[in-house]
Amino acid sequence: MAMRKLVVTHNLEQNLLDQIKQIIPDWELIAGKDKEVWQNHVKDAEIIAGWKQSLKDDCLAPESKLKWLQSWSAGVNSMPLEELEAKDILLTSANGVHAFPISETIFALMLGLTRKIHTYVKNQQTKTWHHANMNLELHEKTVGIIGVGAIGKEAAKIAKAFGMKVLGVRHSGMPEEFVDEMYSSDQLDLVLPNCDYVVVTLPLTKKTRQLFGAKQFKKMKSSAFFINIGRGEIVVEADLVQALKEGTIAGAGLDVFEKEPLSPDSPLWEMENVIITPHTSGSTEHYNKRVVENILIPNLRDYLSGKKPSKNLVDFSKGY
Known part of the structure; x- marks a missing residue:
């Protein structure tokens, strides 16, 4: 049986990767900013953390295994909300990090x-x-x-x-x-x-x-x-x-x-x-740490227990 898979489209410090891996020891965890790191894993990923426009076709493809998408930004207006809703893909934002x-x-x-x-x-x-x-x-x-x-x-x-x-x-x-x-x-x-x-x-x-x-x-x-x-x-x-x-x-x-x-x-x-200022008001040295520890990991615990993510679950009818 194929391992369940989580893809993170950002470079993370090792201690953050270790924290995620502790929650999903039996999953395959792929993480990295470069497209070459994760592009061959996207269609098989059950969870993706970090949205890129280049992910759209693979995430919405009929054969995609995606169940939950964790945005790395607070705003989700640039994401294909209607298509995600139609495919029953859960979406959570990074609201609160900023x-x-x-x-x-x-x-x-x-x-x-x-x-x-x-x-x-x-x-x-x-x-x-x-x-x-x-x-x-x-x-x-x-x-x-x-x-x-x-x-x-x-x-x-x-x-x-x-x-x-x-x-x-x-x-x-x-x-x-x-x-x-x-x-x-x-x-x-x-x-x-x-x-x-x-x-x-x-x-x-x-x-x-x-x-x-x-x-x-x-x-x-x-x-x-x-x-x-x-x-x-x-x-x-x-x-x-x-x-x-x-x-x-x-x-x-x-x-x-x-x-x-x-x-x-x-x-x-x-x-x-x-x-x-050039759209930098949310920039902070603590960004990745807050997304992972305050949002992704608590939501991951919810997801593994069969519940919907409790942190920043997007209401598609409202758009946030």
């Missing part, structure tokens, strides 16, 4: 814009000693967190250290610790006028695509800053550019864009009131 690094990036962007760090960095390059009319502070302001999941929760917790008022928006509208007022998704337009900072941490779904456009920016304060670390397609980028040009909002910190890499022709590059 809570610390992304929440740190959120506040780096908020603080950078508020205290004009980006302006001073540019001045440093030209040896320019200039105050730049910096006079804002973060303390006791109001932040709206649009999407209170793992990242939003951590951001809300940090906001409290600055004495901030936290308004949250989530699909269910259910209350959450560190969030002073929670609103449901259809109440977004009620929240925006009250925020000094609007932070988007949403996944990309059919409902969130182009959620932020000219209408939403016009509802924001002209002194408000917009932070997006969710997905670029949640925002109508042309409307954001216009809002920044016209002073409809004060500035933006952006880690994600409609098309990536961001085109050299984008006006966002040259704007004094914009800080750009």
Whole structure:
């Protein structure tokens, strides 16, 4: 009888491989970033951890043995969700792995814009000693967190250290610790006028695509800053550019864009009131460790006991 097989499409430290192997001692474990390592094993794999677009044909082929796919990213919008659902393939995300690094990036962007760090960095390059009319502070302001999941929760917790008022928006509208007022998704337009900072941490779904456009920016304060670390397609980028040009909002910190890499022709590059990071807010030295120890191994234990994975099981009807 052929050995059951788990494929990991990433390079993992030996101690992490050993932890996985302890759970499945009788399985064949194939791991490595290079396609040559795993391409001949994909059709036979019962579990695959780490999605690559090149996996699609083999994973969805009639002869595929795939039962469960563990994404290495929190977002699953680029995956063939309808086809996976049709084949009854379980899908779990890496949601939660990014809570610390992304929440740190959120506040780096908020603080950078508020205290004009980006302006001073540019001045440093030209040896320019200039105050730049910096006079804002973060303390006791109001932040709206649009999407209170793992990242939003951590951001809300940090906001409290600055004495901030936290308004949250989530699909269910259910209350959450560190969030002073929670609103449901259809109440977004009620929240925006009250925020000094609007932070988007949403996944990309059919409902969130182009959620932020000219209408939403016009509802924001002209002194408000917009932070997006969710997905670029949640925002109508042309409307954001216009809002920044016209002073409809004060500035933006952006880690994600409609098309990536961001085109050299984008006006966002040259704007004094914009800080750009290249979709790196989730990067962390602890990434693989957290995916394996906090998500993959607990889910693997569930799977081997005949249960569905309990960590981050994707609801195909919601898209996350």
